[in-house]
Amino acid sequence: MRILGIVFLFSFLFNSCSIIDYLLESPPKSDEEKLSESISNFTTSTLFSIEYSLLKSEPRSFRNENIRVFGTVLEEFKGEFILFTDPFEDNEYGFYRVYFDNPLPKQFDIPRPFKFISRGSKISVFGKFIGLTDVKLSELESINSQSVNQNIDYSRLRRIPTFNAMLIYDHEDFQFKRPLWISSKFVDEVLER
Numbered sequence: 001m002r003i004l005g006i007v008f009l010f011s012f013l014f015n016s017c018s019i020i021d022y023l024l025e026s027p028p029k030s031d032e033e034k035l036s037e038s039i040s041n042f043t044t045s046t047l048f049s050i051e052y053s054l055l056k057s058e059p060r061s062f063r064n065e066n067i068r069v070f071g072t073v074l075e076e077f078k079g080e081f082i083l084f085t086d087p088f089e090d091n092e093y094g095f096y097r098v099y100f101d102n103p104l105p106k107q108f109d110i111p112r113p114f115k116f117i118s119r120g121s122k123i124s125v126f127g128k129f130i131g132l133t134d135v136k137l138s139e140l141e142s143i144n145s146q147s148v149n150q151n152i153d154y155s156r157l158r159r160i161p162t163f164n165a166m167l168i169y170d171h172e173d174f175q176f177k178r179p180l181w182i183s184s185k186f187v188d189e190v191l192e193r
Helices: 002-024 031-044 052-057 184-192
Strands: 066-077 080-085 094-099 122-133 160-170
Touching (some): 052 160, 094 122
Parallel strands (some): 094 160
Antiparallel strands (some): 066 122, 122 160
16 A cells, blocks of 8 residues: 555656646747747847948848848839938948838728838838849839839949848837738748748
């Protein structure tokens, strides 16, 4: 009887330990937590202060690097936009071509967002640098050719730094806490882990 009691006590203690381990074990992360953590890791691991002239002169050195650029959206086309960086904020001016893989938030997307991205928006773009490309107006798929910004001389947009956007923030969000836009590819990669 005593032996049976001791065996029972040990089995109870052993099972209690696994119950305690189970209770103390942290639950798996939710998709939102995984995404938030990945966004934070991506923004902190991104190169911030790459000079425009350096990107143009040494594009191979930065290929597939995560880089942050900022500026004003000059023109938006299907799946891409042209970003202008202001010399008062970035020491030199230049143009960037930015590809995006899902629709940008628009003014009339109710109930979200209150912030949107369109011509004139000041934004910060976190993305992968893919090299230099030429912008040819004839190749761009604009919704309405009449809406193309007539003040831009597209013939001068040769060999400009080009990115695949991963995250886009309002330019005033200095802590990078609330992205306005997140790449579908970025989200898919996070949720597959």
